Amino acid sequence: MILGIAEADWIALLLTLRLALISTVLLLVLCIPLAWWLAFTPNRGKVLVEALVALPLVLPPTVIGFYLLILLGPRGAVGGALEAAGLNHLAFSFTGLVVGSMVYSLPFVVQPLQNAFQNLGSRPLEAAATLRAGPLDRFVTVVLPLTQRGFLTAFVLSFAHTLGEFGVLLMIGGSIPGQTQVASIAIYNHVEALDYGAAHGLSLVLLVLAFVLLLSVYALNRRFRWVGVAQ
Amino acid sequence: MILGIAEADWIALLLTLRLALISTVLLLVLCIPLAWWLAFTPNRGKVLVEALVALPLVLPPTVIGFYLLILLGPRGAVGGALEAAGLNHLAFSFTGLVVGSMVYSLPFVVQPLQNAFQNLGSRPLEAAATLRAGPLDRFVTVVLPLTQRGFLTAFVLSFAHTLGEFGVLLMIGGSIPGQTQVASIAIYNHVEALDYGAAHGLSLVLLVLAFVLLLSVYALNRRFRWVGVAQ
């Protein structure tokens, strides 16, 4: 017991943070090409993809979790293929949790990035190209700083949402302490067990932690923000 | 039974759509001033508010629902006050659901709007002011069209998320058919009852509906989009 929180709960907290960080960072990286494509393609079919991206949100998380469980489990397409390749299926594993929360947080990342890219305009990129900056160079030195706010939003929404995610994670994670039992599940268990004290305590710790984290992220963002837009 | 979906499920679907629409529209309207303030205040304290806005995401929905239930129920601060004023408390009512989903979807609306406002720059507003447009006029004729994408994202994230919301709604709404039993809860119930056929059917209808809706929104957005940014 530290700060009135049981050790198991601390472990769950750590696991949650790890999960949220890993899946958010992975998602940010993987969504860049998708968001870029959505932002700039003249293809009319992109509205289909835009609508598809939002669909994971539409179903209740437990149900998504159930479908994912089947997909990632040993008899599912993904899990089965992995098993056939001599690997383990993804149900009840940390990797499975990462996949699950990535699926679910997809729209939170794609949409803000797409917006930020669309707002960029072509001029800064063109200017950078005339100054000898190659595509990757341009992305790092021009796109990233100018779309910082979009990345921030994507990060915050995906990170915070993964912290609180529960339905999907419970289903595909099976709530194994130390492996897949994240904080949100632990809190839920406390509430169900009518152990409100423990629930409040862990909620509070999670909230304070998240608050401090978000605060630092926002403050950092402010710190590194360049000065205003042209008058 | 229409399309193999029970009548009760259709009622739940309708309720879901109503809920998602009402709470998203309310949220959009109410968040405009907040997002505007966050976008333009030079106040350093705004990072606190920014971090606070994201906090509803951090707790598992059932737990948020649990706290909201206490708050809005007859013994809570809000519900109690309402009861004392001779009104009904908000738990287990449609109004309660609206409040609940608004709290939970807050960050999905505030963040994209704030980003869009920050990207706006002051020039278009200044130009509009020199052309005799008052503040409201400027907002409608300049800010709204130029931040259209931000509003779209806010709408889509909040709307889709409310469709799939389940933990919060189940907790503060119970699952009263026709009143608080939304589609996500109905699907959950089918799954729990191992009635996968009904669950798949309703999920499919919800997905298709949401897809068609989102598709129209995106297509409409494309249709009304003005042409590119200055070269």
Next chain:
Amino acid sequence: MNVIFDLRRGSFALKAEFDLPDRGVTAIFGRSGCGKTSLLRCMAGLEPEASGQLQVAGQAWQRGAWSLPTHERALGYVFQEASLFPHLTVERNLRYGWRRVAPGKRRVEWQPTIELLGLEGLLDRYPAQLSGGQRQRVAVGRALLTSPDLLLMDEPLASLDSDSKAEILPYLEKLHRDLAVPLVYVSHSQDEVLRLADQLVLMDDGQVQTQGPVADVLTRLDMPLAHQQGAKALLEGAVVRQDEADHLTEVICDGQSIWVSQLNQPPGTPVRLSVAARDVTISRAPATDSSVLNCLAVQIDALEADPQPGHVLVVLRLGAQVLLSRITERSRRQLALTRGDCVYALVKGVAVH
């Protein structure tokens, strides 16, 4: 009407005070970064931090820290940089201000404005589909179509070719006269200023250095314009007659005739002439062949050392008007020129505006 503005912006401080006549063109001139745009923004009410004093058409626009909101000011503002609404077509950009002025108060007409600015073919385009000059023309049109009581223009013709300028300038001239409103015009082009401006406000580092009628400010020895390489004086005159054979036109300025390259204008037309200081030499005797060279009887008003070493700048009075001449120190000594002397100005080149 006295205009005063104070504004701090980082290390830059604007402290401007000048007189804005009820009508006519006031040109604001000054080096890059001296605060011209800042001053215009203050006058438009776009700088909330500004304090000062401004009254337009009898209405207070700024009084101390109090400021009339921009959208309640009947002004037309052409920004220095692109400011078209990217989400509206050219036509809807133009109509934006037009629609917001009550039909009864519209004094600028739609069709002639569109035509003169050459915008007919562009009405359905979006700003992103325009060239730089086209964008600028739309911005000018949009400002004019609000039938303003005060026109603020920040280098409105900077990216236009001389043909377009030549079409738009007379229109601007006519317009501000018809409307009888003051036009405040920032430009770096001496040509535009010489042609258009009635008054010149000279700014330096946020302050008004001097102001007055263009011809005065151009020739004031305590001001930098007179000391520039291309220093010029401005003469107002009227066409008297044409010499078809020699392709010359006679212009009378303060009673003396000046021959210029042929102008296609009837006698009586007022014209503005500019004479560069280095095109004027001074002589004690009138020129022998006055039919080819303009030789004007003038009086020396002032002499001052010029930045160009060994040279002297001389201010010559021609009736109520003034000419500049840049001569060598040696000639000044040889001719023993002093203040008050009556001499002849031999003018080698005259430009008509």
Next chain:
Amino acid sequence: MNVIFDLRRGSFALKAEFDLPDRGVTAIFGRSGCGKTSLLRCMAGLEPEASGQLQVAGQAWQRGAWSLPTHERALGYVFQEASLFPHLTVERNLRYGWRRVAPGKRRVEWQPTIELLGLEGLLDRYPAQLSGGQRQRVAVGRALLTSPDLLLMDEPLASLDSDSKAEILPYLEKLHRDLAVPLVYVSHSQDEVLRLADQLVLMDDGQVQTQGPVADVLTRLDMPLAHQQGAKALLEGAVVRQDEADHLTEVICDGQSIWVSQLNQPPGTPVRLSVAARDVTISRAPATDSSVLNCLAVQIDALEADPQPGHVLVVLRLGAQVLLSRITERSRRQLALTRGDCVYALVKGVAVH
């Protein structure tokens, strides 16, 4: 080196072909919307739809639809509109291109560039904290500091005051000579073109109307420049001697002397003179007083009706060079001027560039 570009953009079609010398300044001139910016963008590789042909410093930049990516082209581009990185300070904007050029390949020096463009005091500012002209100067500096093989400048000095221009123009002149790279320069300012350009490319509605040495293009009767109100001819000459007493300088152009207002330059210095068509009259006899009036022996090369009714435009050959004269139809008749006649050009005004 032949440059060819084809591009469609909505209803506008660019079909340009011109010769880009290995060094020297090529000015691109044309009405607003004629495609100057589009052409520069094609040359920079910023129009993926463009096809054509371009080779710079022996390297193919465009061959048909194939195009070398912009960032692999050693070019310096000053955009027509603001293009500074809003998130970088002035210094980091300037260093952006500088850092990306290998130190061994840097041929433009940091300190002199900063100083000449007057940027020392602005290095820590962000673009949003600059005035319009300051932004433009930073953009020029940023492009120069990449030590390019080809400089593309789209009205780089449009929002600069004449003092700043007067400082920057000689620097640009010197720079492109030192670097020995071609400079393609879009400008609406005749002054800048007369001063800087070696070659003029005249564009109209997406096509190159003509191109050639500045003096030629200015005076070609089949081209619009010669028919403008302010039509001018350009003469190349060299300073011969100073007449201190009369404040005059003698310049020899193709063996004939022209007196201009005093220039502070030693004998032998090459100078460019421009003479407006309306400042030149024609006479069968030499002027009596040639010390005050420039009178040049010339031969009539061509005659053509002028847009100004009742007027004729005459092309006069002065050795290898050419002058323009605008006279009335009546004088042409009286003097019975025809092609090949040897006559005298009486020049009333000469500008030095």
Next chain:
Amino acid sequence: QAQEVTRVAAAAQLRFVMEDIATQYRARYPGHPIEVQYGSSGRFHAQIINGAPFDVYLSADLDYPAALMEAGFTASEVLPYAIGRIAIWSNTVDARQLTLTDLADDQRFRRVAIANPRHAPYGARAREALISAGVWETLQPRLVTGENISSTLQLVQSGAAEVGIIALALVMTPEIAAQGGHRLIDGDRHLPLEQGLVVTRRAEQNAVAWHFAEYVRGAEAGTLFRAYGYDLPTQSP
């Protein structure tokens, strides 16, 4: 004006038997409209305290209703109505021959699913049974837990867990029975899973609620409970 429906909140695992009981009840007493909701007992507990419109609460154990009574939200005593049984179930192997000790075989079973022993009564009983069989500690690293007994079943159904300990009532439903076999766990291996109901305070005057509570504990319902694998409490009301 239609008569106000009587709302019954029932523990999730009662779903199958309760549907039959409710249907029967509605057929017999058409004037007594009832509506049954299923869910986690813990959630119902929290909701009733905060004003939920439930008239009868059928818990999966005796503790939740007892807590509710203590807090003063009930009109009745805690009335036991059935005793749950648990079984080993699988749809990948033949569970009919499985013993609890077999579950310890990590070659055959990589994952074993039980309901969360902390708050799901069936999970608690499963834990007791595993402890008594001496395999609890061995199984620890391979246990996955479901939020309630239905989701525990789903963990097994999906194949992600090979075997699970599930409520007998659930695995006896025709669909599930058709998918795999089960092995009933000896009732001695765990505490009896007594389930109790209460009539809530808000239903004090609701005759239908009282009547339905009585009916659930009556003989007709008892037959159905038995058919679904429940035992009946010995002592009568």
